[in-house]
Amino acid sequence: MAELFKRLQEEMKAAMKSGDKDRLSTIRMLISEIKKVQIDSKKELTDEEIIAILQKYVKQRKEAYEQYAKAGREDLANKELKEIEVVQEFLPQPLSEDELTKIVEETIKEVGASSVKDMGKVMKAVMDKVKGRAEGSVVSRIVKEKLS
Missing domain, CATH: 1.10.10.410 (Arc Repressor Mutant, subunit A)
Known part of the structure; x- marks a missing residue:
């Protein structure tokens, strides 16, 4: 099992214990995306493959954020930003x-x-x-x- 997947599972448990509902729902969504890809490909994913899934998720969240911001829905736009922050914790540091x-x-x-x-x-x-x-x-x- 990939190290990143184990880390996500540990963070999910921690979020459950601390009662951080927003963080918990985001991490659950990531785990479900990863499991879906694993089932479709019928193999264990590597950390690199999981990172690609997380990046795709961040890209989708950024696009949603832009749409909500254009529509003046600050509440939903802020929710997307919080999700992006959580996911970025699991991604490698970007290059300058x-x-x-x-x-x-x-x-x-x-x-x-x-x-x-x-x-x-x-x-x-x-x-x-x-x-x-x-x-x-x-x-x-x-x-x-x-x-x-």
């Missing part, structure tokens, strides 16, 4: 823009990229290196800057 820029520059040299036409190769290599620690949109922006 400087760290990302350095990785992008190294990768451009490694793959021998010279123009924006090589962006696909660079993006794939960078995303493999920064799995779970950077958003694709940020990486894409940096790669474009460096190749143009």
Whole structure:
């Protein structure tokens, strides 16, 4: 069983004991998402696969937050933000823009990229290196800057 999954289960127990209903419901939702994927794929998930599920969940929550904020539903928008905060506790620390820029520059040299036409190769290599620690949109922006 993946370490991250065990940690989620421990945190769920702690949330039950402390009576933190919001945290408990968020962690339960994460565990149920993970179990659903495990059942569908008929295998135990690795920490990396679980991180991908958590990232997808955060992305969905951010999109929901934006929709609620546009509609003026501050109560629901704040609920989404709280869920995002809980989930981010279980994700690896994101890389800073400087760290990302350095990785992008190294990768451009490694793959021998010279123009924006090589962006696909660079993006794939960078995303493999920064799995779970950077958003694709940020990486894409940096790669474009460096190749143009």
